[in-house]
Amino acid sequence: MAVHERVRDFYRNELIEIQYADLFKEERLIHSSQGADIRVEYPAGAPVSEVINFCSNNYLGLSNHPAVLEAARKGLDERGFGMSSVRFICGTQDRHRELEAKIAHFLGMEDAILYSSCFDANGGVFESLLSEEDALISDELNHASIIDGIRLCKADRHRYKHADMRDLEHHLKQTQNKRFRMIVTDGVFSMDGVVADLESICNLAEEYDALVMVDDSHATGFVGPTGRGTHEHHDVMGRVDIITTTFGKALGGASGGCIAGEQVFIDLLRQRSRPYLFSNTVSPVVVAATIAAIDLLEHSGDLRKKLMENAAMFRRDIRAAGFEIKDGFHPIVPVMLHDAGVVQSMARDLFAEGIYVIGFFYPVVPRGAARIRVQLSAAHETHHIEKAVAAFANVGKKLKAV
Amino acid sequence: MAYSEKTRSHYGTELGSIRTAGLFKEERSITSAQGSRITVEYPPGSPGKEVINLCANNYLGLSSHPAVVEAAHRGLDTHGFGMSSVRFICGTQDIHRELEAKLSQFLETEDTVLFPSCMEANAGLFDVVLDKDDAMIADRLVHASIVDGMRLCKAQLYNYKHMNMAHLEEKLQETQECRFRMVITDGVFSMDGDIAPLEAICDLADKYDAMVMVDDSHSTGFLGKRGKGTHEHCGVLGRIDAITTTLGKALGGAAGGCVSGRKEIAELCRQRARPYLFSNTVPPSVIAASIKVIDLISQSTERRNKLEENTKYFREKMTAAGLDIRPGVHPIVPVMLYNAKLAQNVSRELYEEGIYAVGFFFPVVPQGAARIRVQISADHEKEQLDKAVAAFAKIGAKYNIIGKKKDEVIATYGL
Numbered sequence: 071m072a073v074h075e076r077v078r079d080f081y082r083n084e085l086i087e088i089q090y091a092d093l094f095k096e097e098r099l100i101h102s103s104q105g106a107d108i109r110v111e112y113p114a115g116a117p118v119s120e121v122i123n124f125c126s127n128n129y130l131g132l133s134n135h136p137a138v139l140e141a142a143r144k145g146l147d148e149r150g151f152g153m154s155s156v157r158f159i160c161g162t163q164d165r166h167r168e169l170e171a172k173i174a175h176f177l178g179m180e181d182a183i184l185y186s187s188c189f190d191a192n193g194g195v196f197e198s199l200l201s202e203e204d205a206l207i208s209d210e211l212n213h214a215s216i217i218d219g220i221r222l223c224k225a226d227r228h229r230y231k232h233a234d235m236r237d238l239e240h241h242l243k244q245t246q247n248k249r250f251r252m253i254v255t256d257g258v259f260s261m262d263g264v265v266a267d268l269e270s271i272c273n274l275a276e277e278y279d280a281l282v283m284v285d286d287s288h289a290t291g292f293v294g295p296t297g298r299g300t301h302e303h304h305d306v307m308g309r310v311d312i313i314t315t316t317f318g319k320a321l322g323g324a325s326g327g328c329i330a331g332e333q334v335f336i337d338l339l340r341q342r343s344r345p346y347l348f349s350n351t352v353s354p355v356v357v358a359a360t361i362a363a364i365d366l367l368e369h370s371g372d373l374r375k376k377l378m379e380n381a382a383m384f385r386r387d388i389r390a391a392g393f394e395i396k397d398g399f400h401p402i403v404p405v406m407l408h409d410a411g412v413v414q415s416m417a418r419d420l421f422a423e424g425i426y427v428i429g430f431f432y433p434v435v436p437r438g439a440a441r442i443r444v445q446l447s448a449a450h451e452t453h454h455i456e457k458a459v460a461a462f463a464n465v466g467k468k469l470k471a472v
Numbered sequence: 473m474a475y476s477e478k479t480r481s482h483y484g485t486e487l488g489s490i491r492t493a494g495l496f497k498e499e500r501s502i503t504s505a506q507g508s509r510i511t512v513e514y515p516p517g518s519p520g521k522e523v524i525n526l527c528a529n530n531y532l533g534l535s536s537h538p539a540v541v542e543a544a545h546r547g548l549d550t551h552g553f554g555m556s557s558v559r560f561i562c563g564t565q566d567i568h569r570e571l572e573a574k575l576s577q578f579l580e581t582e583d584t585v586l587f588p589s590c591m592e593a594n595a596g597l598f599d600v601v602l603d604k605d606d607a608m609i610a611d612r613l614v615h616a617s618i619v620d621g622m623r624l625c626k627a628q629l630y631n632y633k634h635m636n637m638a639h640l641e642e643k644l645q646e647t648q649e650c651r652f653r654m655v656i657t658d659g660v661f662s663m664d665g666d667i668a669p670l671e672a673i674c675d676l677a678d679k680y681d682a683m684v685m686v687d688d689s690h691s692t693g694f695l696g697k698r699g700k701g702t703h704e705h706c707g708v709l710g711r712i713d714a715i716t717t718t719l720g721k722a723l724g725g726a727a728g729g730c731v732s733g734r735k736e737i738a739e740l741c742r743q744r745a746r747p748y749l750f751s752n753t754v755p756p757s758v759i760a761a762s763i764k765v766i767d768l769i770s771q772s773t774e775r776r777n778k779l780e781e782n783t784k785y786f787r788e789k790m791t792a793a794g795l796d797i798r799p800g801v802h803p804i805v806p807v808m809l810y811n812a813k814l815a816q817n818v819s820r821e822l823y824e825e826g827i828y829a830v831g832f833f834f835p836v837v838p839q840g841a842a843r844i845r846v847q848i849s850a851d852h853e854k855e856q857l858d859k860a861v862a863a864f865a866k867i868g869a870k871y872n873i874i875g876k877k878k879d880e881v882i883a884t885y886g887l
Contacts, residue, residue, distance in 0.1 A: 074681060077652060081601070081736035088743050095560040095743055099569060103552025103756070104562075111566070126563075128556035135553075142553050142757065146544050150505025150536035151761055152725025154529040158497040159830050160506075161528075164513065167501060186589050186727060189751035193595070193620075199483070214750040218595075222623060250479060279476060316752075323554025324755035325588060325727060334483040341490050341497055348616040349591035350718075353726035354505070355544060355757050359553055428561050 092410070093433075104133040104323065106449040110426065121426040122454050124444045127319035129292050129401055130363075130373045131449030137366055138322050138359045145358020157340075157351050165357045170328070172364045177290070177298055177315070178307045179330035183339050184351050188287050188316035188327030189215040194343035195283070195314060195329055196223035196252075203249040207241045209233065209266070212256050213285055220254070232259075235270045242278040250281060257286035257300030257313075258293065261435050261443065263402030265293065268304040276309075283312040287327075288402065291320035297367055297374045311335070317356065322363045326352035377401055377448040384446055384455050391463040392472040401446035405462070406439070412471050413440040419468070423461040494812065495835075505536040506725065508851040512828065524856045526829040526846045529721035531694050531803055532775045533851025539768065540724050540761045547760025559742070559753050567759045574766040575732055579692070579700060579717075580709045583738035588751050590689050590718035590729030591617040596745030597685070597714060597731050598625035602654060607647040610656040611635065611668070615687055618656060627654075634661075637672045644680040653682035654713075659702030660690035663837050663845065665804030667695070670706035683713040689729075690804065693722035694850075699769055699776040713737065719758070724765045728754035779803055779850040786848055786857045793865040794874035796881070803848035807864065808841070810878060811885035815842040818867055825863040840887040 088094050098112040104126060109118045132138050145165070155161035166184060174182035185191040192215035196206060204225040208216065211232045220227055228245065230237040238253065245251050253275055255266045268284065275282045286299040290313075294302025301310045312335060317326040329339060339346060352360070367374070381401040388395060394406045407413050413429035420427055420442075431440035444458070466472040490496050500514040506528060511520040534540050547567070557563035568586060575584040587593040594617040598608060606627040610618065613634045622629055630647060632640040640655065647653050655677050657668045670686065677684045688701040696704025703712050714737050719728035731741050741748055754762070769775065783803045790797050790807065798806040807829075809815040815831035822829050822844070833842035846860070868874045873881050 076681075077683065078734065078736055080652075081734075081740055085736065085739055085743070093743075095749075097560055097564040097742070098562065100562060100565045103550075104555050104557070105552070108562070110562075123562055125561050126555070126557045128554070133552060133554035133556045138553055139548055142548055143545060146541050146548075146757075148505075150507070151541050151544050152530070152535040152720065152727075153502075153506050154531075154535045154721055154725030155506070155527070158499050159527050160500070160502065160510070160525060160828065162499040162501055164501045164503045187592070187747075187751045189588070189592065189747055214746050218624060218746060222620065250482075279478075281479065318554065318752040319556050323556025323752070324757075325554075325752055332480070334480055334487065337487055338483050340499075341487070341495075344616055344620060345591055347497075349589045350720040350725070350727055353758060355548075355726070356755060426562065 104128055106447060106451070106454050108426070112421070119424070121421065121424045122457060123426045124458060125426055125428045126445060126447065127288070128323055128447050128449060129320040129377055131447050132321065132363050133323040138362050141362030142355050142359035145355045149354035149358065151355070152353060153350055156347060156349065158347065161351055163354060165354065165361065166351060169357050169361050172361055173328055174330050176364050176368065177313055177330045179313060180333045181336040182328045182330040183336045183346060185327045185329070185345055186349050186352060187318065187325060188285065188314055190345035190349065191314040191327040191329045192216045192219040192285060193222065194219070194339065194345040195312065196220055196225065197344070198339050198342040199335065200225040200250060200252060205245040205248040205251045206254055207238065207245065207251060207280070208254040209256065211259055212254060213260065216254060216285060233264065233267060235267065235274065238271070239274055242274060242280060251278065252281040252283055254283045257284045258288035258400060258402070260288050260402065261430060262396050262404055263398050263400035264396070265300050265303060265400065268300055268306045268310065272306045272309040281311045282309070283314070284310050285314045287316040287319055290315040291367055292374045292377055293400070296371060317352070317360045322359050324356045324359065326356055326360065373448040377446060380446045380448065380450050380455060383452070384444065384459070387455065387459040388462060391459055393462060393466065403444040403446065404441040405444055406441050407471055408438050408440055410440045412469060413442060415469055416442055416465055416471060419465040420461055423465060425458050425461045506530055507536050508533065508849055508853070508856055510828070523823065523826050523828040524860060526827060526860055528847060528849065529690070530725055530849050530851065531722040531779055531847070532769065533849050534723065534765055534768070535725035540764055543764035544757040544761040547757040551756035551760065553757065554755055555752055558749060558751065560749065563753055565756060567756065567763065568753060571759050571763050574763060575730055578766050578770055579715055579732045581715060581732040583735040584730050584732040585738045585741045585748065586753050587729045587731065587748055588753060589720065589727060590687065590716055592747035592751065593716040593729040593731050594618045594621040594687060595624060596621070596741060596747040597716060598622055598627065599746065600740050600744045601737055602627035602652060605651040607650040607653045608656055609640065609643045609647065609653060609682070611658065613661050614656060614658050615662065618687055635666065635669060637669065637676065640673070641676055644676060644682060653680065654685050655682050656685045658690070659686045659688035660695065660802055660804070662690050662804065663832060664798055664806055665800050665802035667702060667705065667802065670702055670708045670712070674708045674711040684711070685714040685716070686712050687716045689718040689721055692717040693769055694776040694779050698773060719754070719762050724761050726758045726761065728758055728762065775850040779848065782850065782852050782857060783848045785854065786846070786861070789857065789861040790864065793861050795864055795868055796876070796878065805846040805848065807844040807846055808878065809844060809873070810840055810842055810881050811887065812842045814871065814885045815844060818871065819844055821867045822863055825866070827860050827863045840882065
């Protein structure tokens with residue numbers, strides 16, 4: 071045994087410090103499928119309680135949609151469980167290619183390449199395409215996986231202030247001597263539900279001859295008139311060079327992600343991208359179900375419409391109940407309470423009332439910007455939303471937070 | 473669109489040079505489930521061809537095992553398709569914890585934390601447990617995902633010559649000033665099938681007060697008498713501080729990985745490992761099937777025994793047929809051809825004979841060490857292995873390499 075008490079003690083202390091700082095993440099065990107009504111054991115050992123889920127990325131309610139489940143079953147029967155191989159050895163099925171073509175078409179891009187997660191897609195995109203002679207210019211609030219991907223890339227790193235186009239332009243001017251520049255942004259920022267100003271970004275990119283890369287994980291499937299994402303919402307389809315996105319949120323929510331873009335990018339990523347080359351791709355069951363999810367969205371806008379109506383209803387009613395929320399239309403609705411202590415009490419008491427939401431506070435969001443992040447889903451019915459608003463009002467009054 | 477002719481032509485040229493260097497990776501579409509016999513469409517557009525698969529990590533033949541597929545179906549029924557959330561928000565089900573407990577029990581460790589893949593387990597682990605005051609001392613040939621994980625960690629990086637214990641000791645002596653040291657190795661190295669000398673590594677770690685981390689992706693489920701992995705095979709159960717391994721090879725082969733070891737290390741990963749915190753975990757159907765897999769291999773060693781027999785049989789027959797294979801006991805059997813072009817030709821002609829095995833050459837293996845990497849499965853029947861040996865013998869005769877030593881092959885074909 072090489073871990074001596076010295077090492078053990080050190081790690082134990084680290085854990086205790088996390089607890090003291092109130093940053094300890096406790097997981098709640100769900101005893102059901104994902105959905106609007108779920109069964110949760112919390113705290114550990116407590117009897118299972120039925121709660122309404124307002125904190126999943128199950129935007130379109132596809133995580134357990136009958137058509138998606140049916141396709142998953144067929145996928146298992148027709149293509150088996152695992153590939154036990156990476157793509158370029160013997161881990162590619164016809165269905166993987168089919169999904170790549172479908173998602174590329176859905177996003178309006180030339181081709182797409184699958185990854186085991188969007189985390190891996192972001193981990194593998196930059197290093198494969200850019201090197202020392204190039205520069206990355208990234209929004210300061212981009213997702214952790216983008217930050218890690220950028221850390222693995224040799225290009226010069228520049229950060230612009232969140233959504234600040236003047237600062238972005240300043241960095242574009244500073245990097246004129248670089249071979250290639252790439253502007254990197256989340257399509258939707260997950261803490262605020264704020265949509266990146268892709269029109270201005272694309273304009274600047276064209277003016278300064280830079281590439282544009284967007285992580286559209288919180289948009290693919292439901293943002294934009296036909297749900298294609300933030301590029302459709304801002305009417306810049308065809309002007310974004312690279313989109314990374316996930317199948318782990320709106321599109322069924324199991325796992326997997328992709329990079330979509332011009333053919334030559336995708337071809338090069340297949341040859342060089344480390345997470346693609348050195349890890350199994352998405353498993354057959356998930357591939358089959360994701361194909362069904364995309365087909366469903368290509369044929370009907372009903373789920374998207376319902377999601378947007380639910381978001382609008384919650385936004386209207388929670389405001390009417392006296393709460394401050396961040397403006398917008400996105401199904402991510404940050405209910406601003408500012409104080410970390412209030413947020414924690416609020417989340418706990420809401421859970422007792424049967425409403426499952428999560429509070430976010432420093433260091434995840436800035437100090438004084440603590441919030442409950444509510445996420446709406448097409449799986450919610452009117453009665454779910456009414457119950458949530460009533461519970462917010464009730465608990466808010468009790469905590470004097472309204 | 474800022475994508476200009478300049479960028480297009482640059483990336484086009486890069487692709488061209490990959491092709492010219494003979495390094496272009498072409499994927500073959502499989503139109504069946506994974507198994508010892510698969511249907512492949514290659515080249516694209518041609519009719520499906522049935523071949524014997526000798527290149528999957530499907531060591532235990534569980535990738536399409538009826539009981540495993542059945543368990544995945546049940547998982548869909550009871551726990552749905554997707555979680556649409558990360559673990560600490562609303563992406564943890566009772567079965568995730570159940571699988572973590574089963575893995576700890578199987579690997580004989582204190583605790584286990586699941587990751588979406590072993591690539592992400594390796595990417596997340598080091599950054600969590602080590603800092604700039606610490607040192608990582610890694611075998612030179614560790615897997616790419618470990619290399620990436622170490623790149624994301626601030627600790628100082630040292631490499632030791634592949635499986636060279638004297639050199640490892642030198643590095644341990646060099647780093648005495650560091651707060652914590654971690655010796656980092658693959659349990660089994662995937663290109664050669666060679667097994668890390670974990671007993672010697674653990675002894676050195678004890679002597680120099682260092683931790684030991686092992687990526688056991690190519691051994692969990694079948695190496696060691698009860699298939700627990702390299703640590704069982706080497707007699708060091710309980711002495712490894714962090715094992716990373718995959719559910720994507722022998723254990724069903726769909727997806728997922730884990731860090732398993734000291735409970736403080738696992739818990740810190742839950743609190744801090746970035747791929748764990750910021751990515752969905754393994755989906756319910758894969759969890760349900762993986763639980764079934766652990767149950768199957770905990771109850772019976774039948775499949776690992778058959779894999780061991782198949783490996784021994786294939787290695788003996790190949791040697792008897794005059795092929796040059798790397799000695800060893802692992803189901804990874806490198807058939808040495810030394811020359812890259814020769815390896816590619818032999819692979820292509822094997823495929824024509826109905827045998828699917830892939831050639832590896834520089835830069836994946838050193839220059840002059842090109843090979844066909846055969847991987848044996850418990851799913852293979854003797855007649856399939858016989859057919860494979862016959863095909864190797866036939867093609868080997870055609871290229872006049874039967875019974876030939878390394879120098880003779882290189883004399884004929886060059887490096």
